[in-house]
Amino acid sequence: MLIYLKKNLLAIVCIAMVFTACKKNSSDEPTTPPVTNNNKGIQLATDAKFGSVLTDKDGKTLYFFSSDAAGTPTCTGGCETLWPFYYSADASTDLKLNKAEVGEVTRADGRKQSTYRGYPLYYFASDAAAGEIKGDGVGGIWFVAKPDYSLMLANAQLIGANGKSYTSAYIEGTGNTKYFTDAFGRTLYAFGPDKNGINTYTKGTTQEGIWPVYQSEVLNLPSVITKADVGVITVATIGKKQLTYKGWPLYYFASDTKRGDNKGITVGGIGTVWPYVSTTTTVAPAP
Structure with a gap:
């Protein structure tokens, strides 16, 4: 009987040792290191609907404001709550971006704002995550920032x-x-x-x-x-x-x-000879 008990005790000890070793080995397994974001400045991302778009270094979408066509930021005061402006002092690390078209402007209150092709850049507050583009077309005057518009x-x-x-x-x-x-x-x-x-x-x-x-x-x-x-x-x-x-x-x-x-x-008459062109312009007459 004593021999039997000793054998069982030895078996229990061995099992415990094996379990401890397995537990130790599982905790020693290498874990996947966190991804380091080395992006700086404006980046280019590809969207299924809009194609190539401008984002910040973390992938948050950037926008153009039609009222800023002259290159001066006009979204101020309460407008900034919904459309926070974007600024980065860092040069873009995206090799596909034309760096010559990136610039900055000083706002009326002295703060700086990044620009692309002279357009001040903004976020849309309702874009909660990287890759979201909810602000395009708002009011017919806010558009996702792109590097390749034919018209604005x-x-x-x-x-x-x-x-x-x-x-x-x-x-x-x-x-x-x-x-x-x-x-x-x-x-x-x-x-x-x-x-x-x-x-x-x-x-x-x-x-x-x-x-x-x-x-x-x-x-x-x-x-x-x-x-x-x-x-x-x-x-x-x-x-x-x-x-x-x-x-x-x-x-x-x-x-x-x-x-x-x-x-x-x-020139030549008010709005008759050289009119502006818009989405409401009628189709040109046939030859």
Whole structure:
């Protein structure tokens, strides 16, 4: 009986030793180290719906504000609660980003804000996590920041070459108007006598020097612009491509010397010869 008890006790001790060894070994197994985020500055991310978009170093989406087309931040006060501005003093570590198009601006209160192509950058407070894009299209004036827009929208006061302010109906007065610009905030115009898909203005370099054609491929567009409305024609007289919207060839005005200028609306008549272009522009007439 004593021998039996000794054998059982020895077996129990062995089992306990094996269990202890197994427990020790399991705790000694290597664990996966936490992922270190070495990103700095503005980054590029790919979204299934929007394609290439700008984010901060942690993947939070950034936005453009149409009212900032002139390059000056206009989202202040209570606006900042919903649209906090973004700033990073660090240069971008993303090798795919064009660093020359990244900059910064000083806000009216002295704080700095990062910019891309001159547009101040913002977050949307309702984007709770990295990768969310809930702010695009809000009010028709907030759009996800992208590196490759063919067109952008401005939401600003019209001020003609005569120095007078106009409403969207070309009546003297104040109030913002939504109209198209290029990706750098330069105003785009249509030429009243043009036909659908036909530039009737540019006869050569003289005309091109006053009203340059807007050269661009159809890349990406703000979500309020229908891609089928945008096209490209060839202007044979100068051998250049020109972007069109609803058939209207698009032009710059050379006297718009800085982004945000829209002086061309009063040239040749108020809003008749060189009107601004917007989503409400009607289709160009057939030839």
